[in-house]
Amino acid sequence: MRRRPERLNRFLSVLGAYSHPLILTHNNPDPDAIASAWGMKKLLENNGWNEVTLGYSGLLGRAENRALVKALSEPFIRLEDLEGQSGGEPDGRRLSTRPMPLDAYDGLVIVDGQPGAGNISLPASIPVAAVLDHHPRLQNLSADFIDVRPAFGACTALVYEYFKQCDLEPDKITATAFYYAIRTETQELGREADYRDRWLFRHLAHRVDWILLHSIAHAPVPRSYYATFKIALERARLYRDAIFADAGELPIPDASAEIADWLLRLDEVKWALCCGTYRGRLLFSLRSLVIDARCGAIAVRIVENWGLAGGHGSMAGGQIKLAPSGYNRNTALAELERRYLAVMGYSGETPVEDPFAIVPGELSRRKFGADLA
Numbered sequence: 001m002r003r004r005p006e007r008l009n010r011f012l013s014v015l016g017a018y019s020h021p022l023i024l025t026h027n028n029p030d031p032d033a034i035a036s037a038w039g040m041k042k043l044l045e046n047n048g049w050n051e052v053t054l055g056y057s058g059l060l061g062r063a064e065n066r067a068l069v070k071a072l073s074e075p076f077i078r079l080e081d082l083e084g085q086s087g088g089e090p091d092g093r094r095l096s097t098r099p100m101p102l103d104a105y106d107g108l109v110i111v112d113g114q115p116g117a118g119n120i121s122l123p124a125s126i127p128v129a130a131v132l133d134h135h136p137r138l139q140n141l142s143a144d145f146i147d148v149r150p151a152f153g154a155c156t157a158l159v160y161e162y163f164k165q166c167d168l169e170p171d172k173i174t175a176t177a178f179y180y181a182i183r184t185e186t187q188e189l190g191r192e193a194d195y196r197d198r199w200l201f202r203h204l205a206h207r208v209d210w211i212l213l214h215s216i217a218h219a220p221v222p223r224s225y226y227a228t229f230k231i232a233l234e235r236a237r238l239y240r241d242a243i244f245a246d247a248g249e250l251p252i253p254d255a256s257a258e259i260a261d262w263l264l265r266l267d268e269v270k271w272a273l274c275c276g277t278y279r280g281r282l283l284f285s286l287r288s289l290v291i292d293a294r295c296g297a298i299a300v301r302i303v304e305n306w307g308l309a310g311g312h313g314s315m316a317g318g319q320i321k322l323a324p325s326g327y328n329r330n331t332a333l334a335e336l337e338r339r340y341l342a343v344m345g346y347s348g349e350t351p352v353e354d355p356f357a358i359v360p361g362e363l364s365r366r367k368f369g370a371d372l373a
């Protein structure tokens with residue numbers, strides 16, 4: 001028999017001390033977090049654990065993410081439901097399994113996030129057994145087992161490495177979830193992907209259920225989805241190659257990220273910041289096309305002594321709690337815009353207001369595709 005690689009061995013032996021691990025993702029999990037957690041569940045169950053539970057805090061907001069979780073037969077529980085708290089809107093999902101009370105779990109396995117990051121809520125009563133992540137490693141990170149490798153474009157590819165070393169191959173639905181995670185997290189391998197993400201993406205293609213994938217990627221969305229884009233377009237301001245857009249009250253926390261991605265396609269911009277308020281917080285997402293943009297560090301500078309932020313090179317996010325900071329929606333928005341421009345070196349610039357205004361009679365003369373240089 002082949003010897004098990006050292007890292008996998010260490011992981012399984014550390015986890016051996018925990019009979020009821022709870023796998024946890026960052027708040028408002030995205031496809032990469034969902035697929036990483038699902039892969040970890042499969043991995044542990046294949047190695048002798050029974051019925052491993054997946055948890056998250058916040059909201060499974062985007063229609064695509066809900067469709068993905070539905071395809072995985074709804075294995076996720078919301079920690080606020082277990083704690084009997086009302087930390088977010090009930091998301092209307094029925095649980096397929098009856099979860100144990102929170103104190104029945106003896107260790108956390110955190111995927112696609114790190115304890116101490118602003119985007120993860122940990123149940124204080126459960127010790128952190130393991131952290132598997134691809135975000136930049138935080139100082140003072142502590143856990144029995146740590147595998148943080150930012151070179152991976154998707155945390156799913158990192159989890160898959162363990163899969164492969166256990167001689168496990170994903171079934172059709174798991175392969176579809178992994179594939180969708182890599183596709184979205186790296187924007188079809190064009191953003192932050194490394195050779196392992198590329199290899200896995202091709203490898204999985206043989207197993208993907210394409211009809212299921214389509215139903216996830218094109219899940220129906222409500223009117224509020226379009227309304228949020230409309231508000232962001234109406235309120236956008238363009239400062240040279242940087243756009244700032246307020247999307248208003250966000251129907252779901254991840255709306256600002258999707259709109260920032262979308263605005264980044266505007267031919268004039270290399271930087272996009274979209275923000276909005278959600279449950280007493282001002283949330284924002286920052287995206288850049290600039291090589292070595294260091295969005296994560298920029299987002300941290302923007303909220304210095306004010307809020308929390310973090311992220312990767314070309315994508316980042318942050319949040320500011322309104323009430324305790326003495327700001328209301330309008331003053332916080334103004335402050336965020338001021339700080340964004342200051343960090344970018346664009347203070348004092350006059351913006352193009354309403355850059356998407358419709359000028360009667362002019363629209364038919366405009367080009368739709370950008371000129372290619």
Ligand SMILES: [Mn+2]
Nearest residue numbers: 032033112155
């Ligand atoms: Mn991720």
